[in-house]
Amino acid sequence: MKNLLVKIAATALISLGLIAQASAAEVKTYNDPYKMIEAVADQAFRRIANDQPVIEKDVEHLRVIVNEELVPYIDSRYAAFRVIGNYIKQTKEEDRDAFVVAFKDYMVATYAGALTQYKNQKVIFEPARAVGNQNIITIKTRVIDPGKPDINIEFKLRRAKDSENWQVFDMVAEGISLLDSKRAELGNMIRQQGLASVTALLVEKSKAPITAPMQGNNAKN
Template identity: 65%
Template sequence: MNIVNTVSRLLLAATFLISGFVVAEVPRYTDPYQMISTVADHAFSRLAEEKDNIQQNPEILRTLVHDELLPYIDVRYAAFRVIGNHIRNTTEEERDAFVAAFQEYMISTYAGTFTLYRDQRVIIEPGQDVGNRRVATVRTRVIDPGKPDINIEFKLIRHRDSEYWQVFDMVAEGISLLDSKRAELGGMIRQQGLSRVTELLQERAKQPIELSEPEE
């Protein structure tokens, strides 16, 4: 299996959970394990229900990601982690614009990886007491028939002013999605500035969602 297909599988495996702003009244979770399990079930159930419609109009996947996944990831926190130390050289307006563009870019990215879904099964580790911890890790295993299982850790945060959990990163087979985005965009932010990278993400997010066949 080549590296492109490997990365696609990792992204697909992560896709069932990535989010940001709370854009509507949705259930919130004080148990990170329950959150992962419930959101995964809802996302994959809707994907199965919409399968025929998606074949006709792949752009439906954007709506699916927006509705089912977006409310459960802290996009702003993740985006600020991507900006890193460069944040002190930016204005509030630049940061807000970047967060909005980063959100649309992530929606587009995960909508694209959903086109590779072929009835993969996700097993989530039994829940544990997280006590007063502010950061938790939920381990999962993605079973893809005929291919090696993928081990994934979801990183969640519970901010001091909230009792609810949100995803901010995932680590699949040792590859951190957040770190990879920081590596991809960090140098560009340093060299070209945050506003230019924001424009680039906006352009990427506008690319149409196209159905694709998984590589053998």
């Protein structure tokens, strides 16, 4: 199951790309979710390609890229709260805030490892549709990797109340939601061990060196 989740993260990141080159102080916002996703795919791989000499010397640089280019466009708090689920009523605010940070860093490490799989894949986007008053939408994409079956990826985006800008909060690869999978993985642990304990676990996991996802017979569950 863990290896499947890593593959989901890898293919989703390949489709999402990462997002336009901008410092945290110059993050570009989007009130058109379709333009946002297309900007991601169009500009993101440029950063990866340009930074290849650095990445080849130190793969940990992928963590920097994810933090600088992807994190500003992910609704990390909303996603983290979805993972906590109904147990959130039994938690303290400071514990929730700590979990949000730990969960974000944990996903950054996961995504950085997934980006080691980048091999210049092509992404096809569905035509833009009218959004209207919707606050949550799904945008479908298809990842084309020569010699391999196409991969269908859906991005779930959310527009927060009183905001015109969109952020990604979930990615679904071939019908499997990364967020739902993390809820299944961490939800029981949160209920059994408590939020603070799981937060500490994620902090330790996020410190592990960045490595490429294991595949085939070498993968471990």
